[in-house]
Amino acid sequence: MFVRIRIIPxxxxxxxxxxxxxxxxxxxxxxxxxxxxxxxxxxxxKVESVTPHWNASRTKIFTDVAVQVTESLKGTAxxxxxxxxxxxxxxxxxxNVPGCATFVPGEEALFFVWKDKxxxxxxxxxxxxxxxxxxxxxxxxxxxxRSAEGLAVSDPRSLRLTGKGELPPRIPLDDMKREIRRVxxxxxxx
Numbered sequence: 001m002f003v004r005i006r007i008i009p010x011x012x013x014x015x016x017x018x019x020x021x022x023x024x025x026x027x028x029x030x031x032x033x034x035x036x037x038x039x040x041x042x043x044x045x046k047v048e049s050v051t052p053h054w055n056a057s058r059t060k061i062f063t064d065v066a067v068q069v070t071e072s073l074k075g076t077a078x079x080x081x082x083x084x085x086x087x088x089x090x091x092x093x094x095x096n097v098p099g100c101a102t103f104v105p106g107e108e109a110l111f112f113v114w115k116d117k118x119x120x121x122x123x124x125x126x127x128x129x130x131x132x133x134x135x136x137x138x139x140x141x142x143x144x145x146r147s148a149e150g151l152a153v154s155d156p157r158s159l160r161l162t163g164k165g166e167l168p169p170r171i172p173l174d175d176m177k178r179e180i181r182r183v184x185x186x187x188x189x190x
Contacts, residue, residue, distance in 0.1 A: 029161070030125045032176075032183060043113065045081070050103045052089055067111065101126065109133055131145060144171050152168030154169055
């Protein structure tokens with residue numbers, strides 16, 4: 001009997017812990033309308049720096065991403081913003097959250113950003129809110145696509161995910177901006 005009392009709370013604790021982990025990275029598909037309406041800021045910018053750090057209690061690692069804003073489509077007029085994301089590597093310890101965006105200094109991207117209750121900026125929808133920008137060396141045409149595994153999309157409106165084995169198309173940045181502006185004008189008319 002004494003053993004049961006000790007095992008049951010431990011089993012319940014483990015079950016709750018596993019349930020918490022199972023829901024920690026649950027991802028719901030977001031189309032452009034949902035990303036636009038759920039974002040405080042939508043910006044095009046260049047990643048200046050990526051700085052991982054421990055939280056105050058040293059229980060989690062966060063990464064601050066400094067972004068030089070080159071164009072604001074919604075929200076901020078700031079020329080620089082900092083996006084904070086859970087995960088990173090500090091002191092040889094890796095804290096990884098599946099589905100989060102990755103950042104490289106010097107890269108250009110389109111960011112859909114929301115602010116948490118403390119005012120920190122976060123990428124909307126984990127990796128769904130970051131679109132890497134590539135520019136054609138000959139034409140200069142900019143295209144966007146998500147680089148997060150399993151999140152590549154095939155069109156700027158529904159952001160339908162590409163199928164397994166399907167090559168992700170490069171979506172013209174101008175088409176994506178046009179769709180964002182369409183949603184913003186619809187949102188303003190409500």
